[in-house]
Amino acid sequence: xxxxxxxxxxxxxxxxxxxxxxxxxxxxxxxxxxxxxxxxxxxxxxxxxxxxxxxxxxxxxxxxxxxxxxxxxxxxxxxxxxxxxxxxxxxxxxxxxxxxxxxxxxxxxxxxxxxxxxxxxxxxxxxxxxxxxxxxxxxxxxxxxxxxxxxxxxxxxxxxxxxxxxxxxxxxxxxxxxxxxxxxxxxxxxxxxxxxxxxxxxxxxxxxxxxxxxxxxxxxxxxxxxxxxxxxxxxxxxxxxxxxxxxxxxxxxxxxxxxxxxxxxxxxxxxxxxxxxxxxxxxxxxxxxxxxxxxxxxxxxxxxxxxxx
Numbered sequence: 001x002x003x004x005x006x007x008x009x010x011x012x013x014x015x016x017x018x019x020x021x022x023x024x025x026x027x028x029x030x031x032x033x034x035x036x037x038x039x040x041x042x043x044x045x046x047x048x049x050x051x052x053x054x055x056x057x058x059x060x061x062x063x064x065x066x067x068x069x070x071x072x073x074x075x076x077x078x079x080x081x082x083x084x085x086x087x088x089x090x091x092x093x094x095x096x097x098x099x100x101x102x103x104x105x106x107x108x109x110x111x112x113x114x115x116x117x118x119x120x121x122x123x124x125x126x127x128x129x130x131x132x133x134x135x136x137x138x139x140x141x142x143x144x145x146x147x148x149x150x151x152x153x154x155x156x157x158x159x160x161x162x163x164x165x166x167x168x169x170x171x172x173x174x175x176x177x178x179x180x181x182x183x184x185x186x187x188x189x190x191x192x193x194x195x196x197x198x199x200x201x202x203x204x205x206x207x208x209x210x211x212x213x214x215x216x217x218x219x220x221x222x223x224x225x226x227x228x229x230x231x232x233x234x235x236x237x238x239x240x241x242x243x244x245x246x247x248x249x250x251x252x253x254x255x256x257x258x259x260x261x262x263x264x265x266x267x268x269x270x271x272x273x274x275x276x277x278x279x280x281x282x283x284x285x286x287x288x289x290x291x292x293x294x295x296x297x298x299x300x301x302x303x304x305x306x307x308x309x
Contacts, residue, residue: 001082004050004090008113013088016047016118019110022126023165024053026071027080029185030123030156030163035084037153038121045118051086053077054094061094069217071168075271076191103129107142119149158182168217175220177276189229190216190256191273197257206296208240208257209267211274218254219276221283225303226258229273235260238296238303239274242283246292259296261304278306 004010010017020038024031035051042049055074059067072080074091081089092098101109106129111117120139128134136152143150155162163183171180172188180188192211221242228235237260244255258274280302286292 001078001086002088003078004088005093007090007092007109010050010090010110010113011115013048013050013115015115016042016045017114017116018042018045018047018049018119018121019052019090019114019117020049020121021052021128022123023057024051024077024081025057025068025165026168026184027077027084028071028163028165028168028183029158030153032084032185033156034121034123034153035081035086037151038119039085041119041121041149041151047118048088049086050088050090051081052090052092054092056094058094058099061096062099068166069169070215071165071172071217073191073216076189076273100130103134103138104142105129106134107139107146111146111148117146117148119151121151121153123153124155172217172219175279177219177279187275188219189273189275190218191271192216192256193271194267194269196268197255206259206293206300207264208259209272211256211258211272213254213256218256220279221254223280223283223299224276225278225280225306227275227277227307228258228260229275230267230270235263236303236307237261237263238280238299239276240283240299245283245285246288259300261300278303280306 018038018041020035022031022034039049057067057070078089122136122139124136126136136150140150157163161167168180168183171183177188190213192213194209195212197208197210218241224239226237226239228237237258239256239258241256242254243252258272280299286295
């Protein structure tokens with residue numbers, strides 16, 4: 001898959017161009033339907049389907065205090081889009097300069113670069129241009145004036161309710177990982193880079209890999225049996241998410257740490273992806289290190305039984 005970083009780079013692709021536009025956080029079933037529709041449309045014209053998205057959620061720049069927690073980081077989002085068979089991705093850096101471009105000028109720039117622009121596929125809530133001034137109705141006006149189609153994709157539903165990134169976030173936050181997976185069309189996966197931790201796990205006999213999950217949507221605090229993807233390998237272990245009240249009573253930033261069974265390599269700097277197989281227990285404060293160690297041992301036994309080895 002070709003990854004473009006600027007609108008003018010679209011000029012190098014075989015036309016006609018069909019754009020699938022959106023934020024695509026999570027690449028859930030609704031996103032997948034939109035992208036596949038763009039691919040079908042492009043194929044019917046012998047052209048190229050291009051997924052157009054941003055390198056950050058727009059709200060993280062425009063309204064950081066209201067920015068949603070992320071379902072996927074860029075690397076994972078790129079991989080999920082590529083798995084759909086997309087040949088080109090336009091990953092635009094969302095900057096103050098881009099945010100200041102009017103809706104009309106944004107579409108004009110797309111028209112100028114595409115050879116030619118045949119259609120734009122969007123969801124019902126897509127907005128674009130300065131202050132989100134562009135909506136579907138205005139996009140249709142541009143399409144009529146400048147001769148490109150606007151294809152609005154109806155929401156995909158599960159259990160009679162539309163799928164959205166917000167719905168997935170809500171399900172994860174409440175611990176309903178089955179609902180999240182149903183909306184995503186795959187198991188809920190949380191990825192992060194392994195960072196240096198406090199080293200307490202090694203001292204008490206349960207070494208852990210600490211993942212940077214800042215800005216990500218987390219499930220409820222507690223202990224989980226997990227499958228862990230490391231490159232092409234699948235490892236298994238037990239994961240704790242929370243504030244670690246037994247060892248740090250003043251903590252206010254959650255930590256995700258995973259103890260991998262039968263594994264001891266240094267993973268700092270690597271990216272791991274965790275599949276949450278089963279919730280084992282909520283986070284709790286113990287009387288001290290000895291009681292903590294006792295419960296971790298029980299957690300490991302329960303996780304091994306859940307993961308069938």
